[in-house]
Amino acid sequence: MNGSVGISQETVTVSSIEKQTWRNNASWKRFKKNKLALFGAFILLFLLFVAAISPLVAPYDPYVSNVNELGGYDVLAPPSSEHLLGTDSLGRDMLSRIIYGGRVSLSVAFVAVMIATVTGIILGVIAGYYGKWVDTLIMRITDVVICFPVLFLAITVATILKPSLFNVMIIIGLVSWTTMTRLVRGEVLKLREMEYIEAAKAMGQRNSIIIFRHILPNILAPIVVQATLQTAEAILTESALSFLGVGVQQPVPSWGNMLNEATSIMVLQFKPWVWAPAGFAILLTILSINFVGDGLRDAMDPKVKN
Amino acid sequence: MTFSIMQLAPGNPMQTMINPKISAEEMQRAQEKLGFNDPLYIQYFKWMKEVAQGNLGYTVKTGQPVGKLILERLPATLLLTGTAFLMAFSIGVPLGVYSATHRYRLPDYVLTVFSFIGISIPSFFFGLGMIFVFALKFGWLPTSGMITIGADHTGYALFLDYLKHVIMPATVLALPTIAVVMRFTRSSLLEVLNQDFIRTADAKGLSQQKVYLKHALRNALIPVITVFGLSIPFLFGGAYITEHIFNWPGMGSLGIQSIVAREYPVIMALNLFTSMLVMFGNLLADVMYAWTDPRIRY
DSSP, X not given: OHHHHHHHHHHHHHHHHHHSOHHHHHHHHHHHHOHHHHHHHHHHXXXXXXXXXXXXXXXXXXXXXXXXXXXXXXXXXXXXXXSTTOBOTTOOBHHHHHHHHHHHHHHHHHHHHHHHHXXXXXXXXXXXXXXXXXXXXXXXXXXXXXXXXHHHHHHHHHHHSOOOHHHHHHHHHHHSXXXXXXXXXXXXXXXXXXXXXXXXXXXXXXXXXXXXXXXXXXXXXXXXHHHXXXXXXXHXXXXXXXXXXXXXXXXXXXXXXXXXXXXXXXXXXXXHHHHHHHHHHHHXXXXXXXXXXXXXXXXXXXXXXX | OHHHHHHHHHHHHHHHHHHXXXXXXXXXXXXXXXXXXXOHHHHHHHHHHHHXXXXXXXXXXXXXXXXXXXXXXXXXXXXXXXHHHHHHHHHHHHHHXXXXXXXXSHHHHHXXXXXXXXXXXXXXXXXXXXXXXXXXXXXXXXXXXSSOTTOOOOHHHHHHHHHHHHHHHHHHXXXXXXXXXXXXXXXXXXXXXXXXXXXXXXXXXXXXHHIIIIIIHHHHHHHHHHHHHHHHHHHHHHHHHHHHHHTOOSXXXXXXXXXXXXXXXXXXXXXXXXXXXXXXXXXXXXXXHHHHOTTOOO
């Protein structure tokens, strides 16, 4: 479910670029020119594809400990032709766990960003559009939340709640909505003063119509960019939480909790295949998302000329 | 600019109020364990009263005063974040200037990719990688701790010993900020270089170096101060993981230990403490604004 949802997010971005008028066509051209962004998009699509079909590509069951020819569990085996990336301390195939871990990490990040984005849009639009004390209240709460480092807050909340896949998604979503709220509020404030909004108001259109038909479509570009960049951050937070043992719990594989094994010096020093691939997987994913996000930002900024 | 102070000012009382409120829930859990069952708001006011008197409570298991526990750990964290902070700006700004002055040439592209990697690499992976390479494979640097235990270094030797221990965690902590500072410096410098007064300076026949360093950089650094403010919560948040990996005896590793031990009073107090530090940092950033930019008056 998760991977394919991620892909559709990507295609929504692309098709919304292609569907609209000349300006957005120009942005698509600009995006295509940005080699780093294209490279990122390519890698990202590949990762999403692998995550979507992971049961088909994973060579082993990621939950089952493998038995060697002597009858014991094949624990911490170095990479071989049988296990391309070796096995972990419980004898599970690392490559399969990486593939499944990607599925888990990406879906956690995706759901978390959905939560953060929806919360951010709702609060931001309310604060920006209605103003007055509602605005003050929402922005003060935002200020308060911003004062806590995201990771710090996430760790604290994660400690209180029971660790589960679902809770991790909610936690990350709930600690990272502030940036989106501020962004949306700022954009709405800018638009609210435009003549066409005033015209719509003068025509007696309802607030909900103004918001959904006249404001939201016009602030879509910065929202998409922000959501993309936030996905990178969500993956980072998830892996950090899982690394510390308060995020995704074993036996469910996640790139973060796979690195947890490296806290043992023995594993760290002599069994690099147990932790290095997961780390590189995180790095590669976040790197490509950041490339894409940056490319989108440059491409969709109307101020940038070709 | 007065606006931003105004923004900060009403935030402050709210801050101190809401902050323990979040923690009050944790407190209740802790108290339930100990057999207390007061309504939430009474506990909240109790806690507030104690905090106002400077008492942050006691640990559930050993009964140590939390305030003392944190104060013991504070210097180590401040040393680490301070070092990282210095590194971030003393490395980030020159790299940004270099990148801007070599715009669209090879060094610029290399530095751009580097900065992307800098913001993308998870700190724990980078930290483990550093330990793996520099401590375990080459054995150049110690894997953990702040000073060599048992070795009674003094003066210069102590400083060297500290330096050896701090370099890896500080690098890990500073890397994302280095990258961000670099990007900010680059784009801000490029923007300034397009302005009229730079052309005037060029036309006056000032040397390139003088134009860049004296006229452009001073103006370009003003937006970079924003990063200064933003980096403070980031550094303290990052200290959690970095201290955990490198066994640094600071607030971060205390936090992790408290989480494992479910020591809610400690976690609560740490939250309060960090948010206060962050607010102080924001205030400092505002003061820095006024100091670097003579146009800003409060």
